[in-house]
Amino acid sequence: MATSSSHATFGSLQSSYLNKHSPFHKGTAMIFMTKFERPTRFDAIRVFSSASPVIHPVQLLSNGTSDATRKKSSESALILIRHGESSWNEKNLFTGCVDVPLTQKGVDEAIEAGKRIKNIPVDIIFSSHLIRAQMTAMLAMNQHRRKKVPVIEHNESSRAQEWSEIFSEETKKQSIPVITAWQLNERMYGELQGLNKQETAQKFGNEKVHEWRRSYDVPPPNGESLEMCAKRAVAYFKDQIEPQLMNGKNVLIAAHGNSLRSIIMYLDKLTSEQVINLELSTGIPMLYIFKDGGFIRRGSPPGPTEASVYAFSKKLAQYRQNLDNMML
Numbered sequence: 233m234a235t236s237s238s239h240a241t242f243g244s245l246q247s248s249y250l251n252k253h254s255p256f257h258k259g260t261a262m263i264f265m266t267k268f269e270r271p272t273r274f275d276a277i278r279v280f281s282s283a284s285p286v287i288h289p290v291q292l293l294s295n296g297t298s299d300a301t302r303k304k305s306s307e308s309a310l311i312l313i314r315h316g317e318s319s320w321n322e323k324n325l326f327t328g329c330v331d332v333p334l335t336q337k338g339v340d341e342a343i344e345a346g347k348r349i350k351n352i353p354v355d356i357i358f359s360s361h362l363i364r365a366q367m368t369a370m371l372a373m374n375q376h377r378r379k380k381v382p383v384i385e386h387n388e389s390s391r392a393q394e395w396s397e398i399f400s401e402e403t404k405k406q407s408i409p410v411i412t413a414w415q416l417n418e419r420m421y422g423e424l425q426g427l428n429k430q431e432t433a434q435k436f437g438n439e440k441v442h443e444w445r446r447s448y449d450v451p452p453p454n455g456e457s458l459e460m461c462a463k464r465a466v467a468y469f470k471d472q473i474e475p476q477l478m479n480g481k482n483v484l485i486a487a488h489g490n491s492l493r494s495i496i497m498y499l500d501k502l503t504s505e506q507v508i509n510l511e512l513s514t515g516i517p518m519l520y521i522f523k524d525g526g527f528i529r530r531g532s533p534p535g536p537t538e539a540s541v542y543a544f545s546k547k548l549a550q551y552r553q554n555l556d557n558m559m560l
């Protein structure tokens with residue numbers, strides 16, 4: 233049954249590959265969900281196991297948790313957030329790798345996203361080089377109950393690294409490293425960047441524009457196809473992000489509609505056919521539990537006013553309890 237929802241409530245998540253003829257409505261909250269049996273409160277459902285990546289751990293600020301402790305933990309949280317509405321989303325322009333800010337609505341969406349993830353642990357944040365994704369990450373983390381400060385790491389030169397060093401171990405413990413990577417940038421939309429999506433469809437036809445926007449292997453003129461975007465985004469995920477999850481670190485990725493579609497295609501093993509129907513709304517976080525090498529999709533954590541389960545796993549329940557008891 234094809235249904236669309238602005239967020240997944242826990243419990244009987246419905247399989248909802250969007251009907252491929254459904255029009256793409258800008259800003260419509262569409263999230264792909266997978267059907268599971270209704271898990272018990274702390275069930276972890278193995279969906280599939282992922283290939284184990286080559287490990288190139290990123291140099292991180294120390295966050296006061298010994299790696300030995302983390303290595304024992306075989307569960308970590310992965311949160312994916314597409315940036316909030318950007319100025320060019322609002323104008324319905326193809327954006328790609330053009331670096332535009334959030335609108336006020338996008339800022340509000342980022343804050344709302346933060347309220348949805350405020351009880352979920354985040355040890356490291358990955359974002360693209362584009363300000364709309366970085367703004368979303370920072371605004372969302374402002375809502376987090378742990379109140380650690382996200383600190384963008386500057387390794388672009390030895391001087392940048394030297395001049396941005398933190399000399400207090402305690403301050404480092406109260407910080408969350410933010411790693412920015414061009415590999416997580418939005419797919420480069422080539423000669424469509426800056427064009428109005430509706431006018432482009434009138435000029436080239438709805439079918440052609442939908443193919444450029446949603447097919448797997450058809451690139452826009454002098455731009456990247458989703459496949460080309462996946463080659464850099466998924467490779468970066470496997471090389472730099474998955475090792476952190478394997479080390480028990482909880483990860484937040486703030487990125488873009490298509491760089492995240494390519495990562496979700498990897499996480500959920502979608503075919504190039506299935507990914508055509510995958511649409512991500514702006515600013516709605518999606519949670520995965522990484523456990524014993526496999527990714528379990530948990531849908532979108534509910535907002536503070538929405539009824540839902542207390543936590544999505546035993547470990548997340550314990551973390552939230554510690555927050556409640558101000559033990560963190």
Ligand SMILES: O=C(O)[C@H](O)COP(=O)(O)O
Binds near residue numbers: 325326327418421
């Ligand atoms: O780059 C853009 O224009 C948007 O971020 C995503 O556009 P799309 O939904 O057309 O892929």
